[in-house]
Amino acid sequence: LLPILNYPDPRLRTLAKPVKEVTAEIKTLITDMIETMYDAQGIGLAASQVDRHIQLIVMDLSEDKDSPRVFINPKVTPLVEEKQPYEEGCLSVPEVYDSVERPNKVRIEALDENGEKIDEEVEGLLAVCIQHEMDHLNGVIFVDYLSRLKQTRARDKVRKVVKIREKQGEQ
Numbered sequence: 001l002l003p004i005l006n007y008p009d010p011r012l013r014t015l016a017k018p019v020k021e022v023t024a025e026i027k028t029l030i031t032d033m034i035e036t037m038y039d040a041q042g043i044g045l046a047a048s049q050v051d052r053h054i055q056l057i058v059m060d061l062s063e064d065k066d067s068p069r070v071f072i073n074p075k076v077t078p079l080v081e082e083k084q085p086y087e088e089g090c091l092s093v094p095e096v097y098d099s100v101e102r103p104n105k106v107r108i109e110a111l112d113e114n115g116e117k118i119d120e121e122v123e124g125l126l127a128v129c130i131q132h133e134m135d136h137l138n139g140v141i142f143v144d145y146l147s148r149l150k151q152t153r154a155r156d157k158v159r160k161v162v163k164i165r166e167k168q169g170e171q
């Protein structure tokens with residue numbers, strides 16, 4: 001399992017670089033990220049969150065958690081002007097949930113783990129999730145869209161949750 005960086009860790013603000021070649025090392029990272037995402041009960045994970053600053057996202061929105069998707073060097077283009085709210089969470093901001101508005105339909109252009117082209121129009125949770133993950137690759141965290149007060153509360157909450165998890169880990 002890979003350690004997930006917690007907000008407000010400044011490393012989460014690093015801009016991810018494009019992947020030049022899908023090496024064996026990157027394939028291992030993809031496997032490790034998918035395992036880490038499932039363990040953390042996430043439906044998406046960006047490489048930035050595990051302190052690897054390359055343009056790589058893994059996602060799995062399936063019921064049985066058995067169909068992971070890999071997006072390398074992704075480019076997301078909104079297909080509608082209208083934005084819709086969604087109650088977002090983030091594995092780097094544990095136990096904090098709040099409403100974020102995003103375009104509900106986007107185009108995803110990327111490469112998959114075999115270097116094959118992906119070019120899809122998606123909507124709903126998949127569109128929300130890919131935009132949330134793209135933000136991570138650009139050093140943006142969903143709490144950035146909230147009020148300063150909510151950002152302060154989020155920082156306090158993460159500090160508390162991490163302390164409890166560290167205590168549990170020690171027992």
Ligand SMILES: O=C(O)C[C@@H](Cc1ccccc1)[C@H](O)SCc1ccccc1
Binds near residue numbers: 044046090092136
């Ligand atoms: O990038 C992450 O931290 C994983 C995110 C992905 C996500 C955020 C907002 C909306 C959808 C997906 C989540 O922690 S995964 C946990 C989760 C699961 C279902 C719905 C919302 C959040």
Ligand SMILES: [Zn+2]
Binds near residue numbers: 090091132136
């Ligand atoms: Zn996140």
